[in-house]
Amino acid sequence: MASIEHVSPLAPKAFPDLPEIAGARFASVEAGVKYAGRMDVMLAHLAPGTVVTGVFTKSATRSAAVLDCQDKIGDDSDLGAAILVNAGNANAFTGKNGVHSTKAVTNAVAETLGLPETRVFSSSTGVIGEPLPHDRITAKLSDLSERLSADGMAGAAEAIRTTDTFAKGSTRTISTSNGDVKIAGIAKGSGMIAPDMATMLVYIFTDAKIDRAPLQAMLSELNERTFNSITVDSDTSTSDTLLLAATGQSGVDVTNDADFKACLHAVMLDLAHQVVRDGEGATKFVEVSVTGAATEADARTHALAIANSPLVKTAIAGEDPNWGRIVMAIGKSGAAADRDLLTIRFGDILVAEAGWVSPDYTEDAGAAYMQNASIQITVDLGLGESSSTVWTCDLTHGYITINADYRS
């Protein structure tokens, strides 16, 4: 496995100070699933009254834990619940044994905590194709349950890391006339796990009061504009999981609260951006916005074509203001575009318009802009009113080194 010597140059300055969420307790432990000398299993316990919602990878080769979560996520129960996550082994492409391991873990958690097995969710991230040594996890459950504490979320953010170069957390507090509502979340992603792809795992907790169905609808909608709008290398994990649990213990109903939705969006976007900022080998954070599209789907198709283009991503790595490659990406995307109506901007710099380079544009101005650590690319198609924004990183020698030079 690749040794991670450096923290990403795009990492936030510090891990945030996560608040306690009433009704949620956390513990982490060294179980030795694969790694030695570090925490690799986290347990979250959620009090009765908690609703749990989630979104999952659309991969056709989903892992056993993802399939198990999907089976359980529609349950309207408000009994207590638990989330168990291990790092080091993804329990993916492990056939019937994988299903057995997931059941062994979730059943043991249910028994230890006195919960129905249908309220225990699990995730696994790490190598694929190797049997999950689930006994190493279940052997630690009584230890974990004894050490559950309200201030354990930061430790959980550490335990779910694989080769992430930094732990990822985010929080917002909403002040309402009925009192404060807190949201806090952790994530892992974009670290390479030999011999596997990057996996994104996200767990968000709030003390808001809200029914499962409207919370699920809100989560699914916001997911499209956050985690489903980031791309590192266009590859999709078999294990991507986002769980959102609302304990209700603030007593503040947020069912139609726009502030709550805005703050949940902010936490999700912050965590999604942190995943991109930890992209393998990333040296640039890139926002791609496409405006003036006939439909939102067209805008998104163009934005992802630009964000996933190896030629665009290598140009950004080389600090090359190569707008020709953006034209190419738009052309290949398959969505509607008229070459002679395109307007392209780098930040505020007008680069190209009306089918040709702008007369005021200079390569020097473009090259100077490309030296920033955060790059904004905006393309107006001149065809309609729809738009879409996605986020990505550059494609560097670091990506090749992490993914090719080290043997699994």
Next chain:
Amino acid sequence: MASIEHVSPLAPKAFPDLPEIAGARFASVEAGVKYAGRMDVMLAHLAPGTVVTGVFTKSATRSAAVLDCQDKIGDDSDLGAAILVNAGNANAFTGKNGVHSTKAVTNAVAETLGLPETRVFSSSTGVIGEPLPHDRITAKLSDLSERLSADGMAGAAEAIRTTDTFAKGSTRTISTSNGDVKIAGIAKGSGMIAPDMATMLVYIFTDAKIDRAPLQAMLSELNERTFNSITVDSDTSTSDTLLLAATGQSGVDVTNDADFKACLHAVMLDLAHQVVRDGEGATKFVEVSVTGAATEADARTHALAIANSPLVKTAIAGEDPNWGRIVMAIGKSGAAADRDLLTIRFGDILVAEAGWVSPDYTEDAGAAYMQNASIQITVDLGLGESSSTVWTCDLTHGYITINADYRS
């Protein structure tokens, strides 16, 4: 522009000995469009009786020359014809000036050779967004027309290179009871053209006798299994062009001749493979076959998902038998797949079956196989009878170096 110091390690041993095609004459010249000290313009003259067929990039931001060719390609005329190609400037994303430059070149060729302008086809490859200095090309036309010769095809293969590391040619001869029929073709592609994407240009000539419509149908069908089945980095040029001209001068009618079709297929596949073998930074030639699919479209979607996956391509570069990334690529492709029915092979080595690694597979065997310069990946989906094969190369530090480290 990147300096190309080395010939691709995947290059054929030598350029083939291309036969003369009766009715086709060629000339090349140093016009100084961008490069100095090398040929950069080629002219092909085709005798009366020649039919011309073609296929072109599907990019929505096609260059002026491509749009002009597409306007002309359906013409059933059998007057003489000409093809003019320049390297160094793609005349793409150049607005109305680009259309003017293409017309200036094709009109001048028509006048010089005494042809209708509708029978003059042109291609441009090189930098985009810069005006084409078409006067440098038209100034050389009388020189070119005087030097047209039947043995000039190899020189033409040199003249259309941009940063290709080797010239590309292929030929086959079909023996029939009515005499021999010859096919010979040249191509350029996958060299990087700062600040532009790789462009693929292919010109094939035959002395076969056949009407335009059946030849066009044959070309379009074979194109799907050859040039449309290769991928270097999933990016699509604005200028990709394939022209096939049949002079008829062998007198042998090949309208329903299966041998002719097979040999045309062989020439096209050989040239397509040479383009992949010259892929930027390529060190491995990779064939991806997907069998057992419910539909051919599904098989192709899976095969391209594997061939375009940066994680699969970097694993191959690292000689890592990382079958987990192949499972990932199948999962993300969006086409039908059942994780537990997948069979994966590296060459003849059974790697995974029935949703898990094969009990007989060893990492040592996989790693030894990955040291080959040519890699075969076969995935059987176990769902149906359809299949698809595509070809690609690995993703290496060389690709990043060519595309990121050198400024345009």
